[in-house]
Amino acid sequence: MKQYYFIISLLILLVFSFDLLAQSGVIRGKVREANTNEPVPFANVLVKDTEKGGSTDLEGNFEISGLDPGVYSIEVRSVGYRTEAVLDIQVTRARPATVNVELREDTQNLEGVEISATAFTKTSETPLSVRSLGANQIRRSPGGNRDVSQVIRSLPGVASTVSFRNDIIIRGGAPNENKFFLDGIEIPVINHFQTQGASGGPVGMINVDLIKRVDFYSGAFPVNRDNTLSSIFEFVQIDGRDDKWALNAVVGASDLGIFVEGPVSDNSTFVFSARRSYLQFLFSIIGLPFLPIYNDYQTKYTWNINEKTKLSVLSIGALDQFSLNEEAGGTPEQDFLLNNLPIFEQWNYTIGAKLERFRKNGFSTLVLSRSMLNNRSFKFQNNDDSDPDNLILDYLSQEIENKLRWEDYRNKWGLEMNYGLNYEFARYNNRTFNRIVAPSGVEVIDFFSELDMNKFGFFAQASRPFFNDKLNLSLGIRTDFNDYSRDMANPLEQLSPRLSASYQFTREFSWNFNTGIYYQLPPYTILGYRDTDTGELENKNNGIRYIQSNQLVSGFEYLFGVGTRLTVEGFYKRYFDYPFLLRDQISLANLGGDFGVIGNEPASPDSEGRAYGLEFLAEQQLTRGFYGLAAYTLVRSEFTDGTGTFLPSAWDNRHIVSLTGGKAFKRNWELAVRWLFSGGAPFTPFDLDRSLRIENWNIRGQGIPDFNRLNSLRAGNFQQLDLRVDKKYFFDKWSLNLFLDVQNITNFQTELQPNLSVQKDAAGNPIVNPDNPSQFLPNFLNNPQGTILPTIGIIVEI
Numbered sequence: 001m002k003q004y005y006f007i008i009s010l011l012i013l014l015v016f017s018f019d020l021l022a023q024s025g026v027i028r029g030k031v032r033e034a035n036t037n038e039p040v041p042f043a044n045v046l047v048k049d050t051e052k053g054g055s056t057d058l059e060g061n062f063e064i065s066g067l068d069p070g071v072y073s074i075e076v077r078s079v080g081y082r083t084e085a086v087l088d089i090q091v092t093r094a095r096p097a098t099v100n101v102e103l104r105e106d107t108q109n110l111e112g113v114e115i116s117a118t119a120f121t122k123t124s125e126t127p128l129s130v131r132s133l134g135a136n137q138i139r140r141s142p143g144g145n146r147d148v149s150q151v152i153r154s155l156p157g158v159a160s161t162v163s164f165r166n167d168i169i170i171r172g173g174a175p176n177e178n179k180f181f182l183d184g185i186e187i188p189v190i191n192h193f194q195t196q197g198a199s200g201g202p203v204g205m206i207n208v209d210l211i212k213r214v215d216f217y218s219g220a221f222p223v224n225r226d227n228t229l230s231s232i233f234e235f236v237q238i239d240g241r242d243d244k245w246a247l248n249a250v251v252g253a254s255d256l257g258i259f260v261e262g263p264v265s266d267n268s269t270f271v272f273s274a275r276r277s278y279l280q281f282l283f284s285i286i287g288l289p290f291l292p293i294y295n296d297y298q299t300k301y302t303w304n305i306n307e308k309t310k311l312s313v314l315s316i317g318a319l320d321q322f323s324l325n326e327e328a329g330g331t332p333e334q335d336f337l338l339n340n341l342p343i344f345e346q347w348n349y350t351i352g353a354k355l356e357r358f359r360k361n362g363f364s365t366l367v368l369s370r371s372m373l374n375n376r377s378f379k380f381q382n383n384d385d386s387d388p389d390n391l392i393l394d395y396l397s398q399e400i401e402n403k404l405r406w407e408d409y410r411n412k413w414g415l416e417m418n419y420g421l422n423y424e425f426a427r428y429n430n431r432t433f434n435r436i437v438a439p440s441g442v443e444v445i446d447f448f449s450e451l452d453m454n455k456f457g458f459f460a461q462a463s464r465p466f467f468n469d470k471l472n473l474s475l476g477i478r479t480d481f482n483d484y485s486r487d488m489a490n491p492l493e494q495l496s497p498r499l500s501a502s503y504q505f506t507r508e509f510s511w512n513f514n515t516g517i518y519y520q521l522p523p524y525t526i527l528g529y530r531d532t533d534t535g536e537l538e539n540k541n542n543g544i545r546y547i548q549s550n551q552l553v554s555g556f557e558y559l560f561g562v563g564t565r566l567t568v569e570g571f572y573k574r575y576f577d578y579p580f581l582l583r584d585q586i587s588l589a590n591l592g593g594d595f596g597v598i599g600n601e602p603a604s605p606d607s608e609g610r611a612y613g614l615e616f617l618a619e620q621q622l623t624r625g626f627y628g629l630a631a632y633t634l635v636r637s638e639f640t641d642g643t644g645t646f647l648p649s650a651w652d653n654r655h656i657v658s659l660t661g662g663k664a665f666k667r668n669w670e671l672a673v674r675w676l677f678s679g680g681a682p683f684t685p686f687d688l689d690r691s692l693r694i695e696n697w698n699i700r701g702q703g704i705p706d707f708n709r710l711n712s713l714r715a716g717n718f719q720q721l722d723l724r725v726d727k728k729y730f731f732d733k734w735s736l737n738l739f740l741d742v743q744n745i746t747n748f749q750t751e752l753q754p755n756l757s758v759q760k761d762a763a764g765n766p767i768v769n770p771d772n773p774s775q776f777l778p779n780f781l782n783n784p785q786g787t788i789l790p791t792i793g794i795i796v797e798i
Contacts, residue, residue: 246262335760346373351370493546542603686706
């Protein structure tokens with residue numbers, strides 16, 4: 001604690017000793033036509049609430065100087081185009097703030113109608129269920145710790161989870177139903193220590209310093225994005241500086257990081273970041289029984305070949321190691337974790353290239369990428385590896401995907417059209433040795449699997465406005481198929497039509513609608529599982545196929561000025577052909593909220609599900625020094641059990657609330673708070689008789705769920721109050737940002753399902769039940785989750 005007091009005292013001294021006079025800054029950028037990438041000359045660029053402004057030159061470039069460091073908004077106007085507003089632009093003296101703006105034609109503007117700017121944009125294809133987060137919104141979010149997966153918990157439809165995980169649970173869907181794209185290139189992994197077969201993990205691996213914007217889709221998915229049922233994340237990266245090299249250094253709560261950017265040539269730029277955690281040292285000092293280490297990198301090269309052609313090459317990857325701190329044992333809780341957590345190492349990478357070619361009435365895109373995930377874990381009984389017979393788990397798996405996508409966009413005959421195709425060659429291998437407790441007793445799962453798949457997809461979409469742009473309609477269709485099985489090889493079986501509509505009663509008030517059928521391939525762990533005795537693909541023989549989800553969403557939106565809106569949306573999702581795990585008789589949709597691997601077991605396509613609810617959102621982006629967001633979601637999520645009865649799923653939180661607000665004060669101070677609430681999630685009680693049997697306990701070391709009582713109990717409600725304080729200093733050639741971010745400042749603890757352990761004697765040996773010599777005596781360990789987590793951060797920008 002003395003070290004914490006020293007650091008806080010030092011920060012206070014810095015705050016009151018170096019509060020310097022503000023220096024001037026610059027906003028510059030380029031204004032282009034959205035569909036053709038052509039520069040828009042003579043566009044007016046105005047800095048709101050100041051007398052500053054300018055216009056673009058013949059190349060579409062603009063520069064506005066003489067600005068005091070701070071946060072600004074700009075408005076871009078040009079005859080024949082919709083007025084665009086860009087909010088939340090951070091200006092410093094260390095480097096120019098680069099803002100590139102795309103303008104779209106506006107037929108009403110051509111007819112002389114005065115158009116008001118708005119910071120909220122939507123497309124005909126996705127007129128609702130989409131939210132955008134800027135880089136500054138992510139950086140300043142209280143409790144977010146610069147992690148996108150934590151920040152999105154403020155948005156409607158997103159449930160908050162406990163236990164220091166970033167599980168992404170959208171509108172009652174499972175964590176494996178989300179897809180992520182970085183500059184249009186799919187990245188299968190976005191979290192360190194990610195659960196294979198799902199998407200969650202404790203720490204995000206995307207560096208916000210390289211992110212320009214995140215577009216989050218919770219429905220009405222674009223036709224050129226495949227294999228998702230709950231959400232799509234589109235991460236848009238920045239391009240590097242084109243004038244000089246710059247450096248950022250960040251010291252956060254759990255890692256150290258650097259970020260560099262600059263010009264490679266007159267028409268190419270480069271950005272790079274790398275981070276390494278120091279959690280293992282902190283956890284060792286405070287006596288936690290596990291020691292995580294993570295490393296990651298992220299890079300992008302951009303080459304503007306000419307005004308019509310652009311090439312981007314990017315890569316992202318991570319190396320994660322998880323070991324046990326056996327010296328930390330002593331308490332029942334620590335011993336429980338040591339006896340159950342495996343040792344594992346995980347690494348992954350994605351490398352990809354995107355070529356964009358613009359023309360007068362549209363553009364085409366060619367994307368080529370390769371991704372790989374390597375996941376290794378093992379566990380010995382009592383952590384004693386001196387005897388091979390103690391081996392409980394030895395797991396090694398790789399997922400390799402090579403992807404090619406071509407798409408073309410054109411605007412002709414009053415239609416916006418988008419069509420294309422994609423091909424993927426995937427390789428999955430799995431070496432599993434695992435002693436498990438099955439309903440029939442202890443079994444040994446021992447197999448090697450190698451699976452090659454060719455995947456194909458075709459898609460097309462067309463949109464058209466009617467009645468002077470008041471009504472917009474969009475119709476799309478895609479199909480996906482592969483050579484895994486005869487059921488999946490027929491493209492007609494996976495036809496995925498979708499329809500969107502939007503009607504504007506006024507410029508401020510609109511009704512929006514979407515319905516569609518979506519398909520997702522089950523995880524590779526399901527597809528590649530083999531029978532131990534025969535070596536055959538057991539789930540292929542069981543008829544496993546694409547998961548189908550029929551979805552409908554509709555709602556209203558009202559805009560108040562440039563950066564404020566109110567939305568109400570209702571949604572309904574109906575699932576078919578979800579994998580049903582035969583050993584435990586539960587749907588795969590109930591799993592994914594824990595570490596390790598899910599789906600590596602026999603399954604059939606016999607589970608169904610449904611999720612439905614209402615969302616309310618009131619949002620004000622940073623305007624006149626204040627921003628706020630209030631969201632409420634009423635949701636039900638249910639999947640069938642072994643009898644076909646619909647029961648609450650593990651993600652049936654019922655009520656989800658988030659309240660976020662922040663205020664920018666004079667002298668570059670900023671204060672923000674966030675309150676999150678989620679209703680208690682269902683859980684399945686333990687089968688005590690099976691769990692405490694000596695032969696079972698020696699293998700599993702924890703409770704065995706009684707799936708005859710699936711999700712019949714609920715954990716306590718979750719709530720968390722977060723606080724963040726920022727103080728910025730702007731020097732002549734560099735800037736300094738000091739921040740204090742406190743998660744769960746009230747130290748609220750959610751009561752989860754108690755852990756089942758066994759009583760032990762003074763020597764640490766389990767005690768046999770004298771009334772039933774075949775069992776150990778139980779020991780129930782309370783499982784409160786939630787602790788106050790302060791972060792003191794330093795960001796230096798040079």
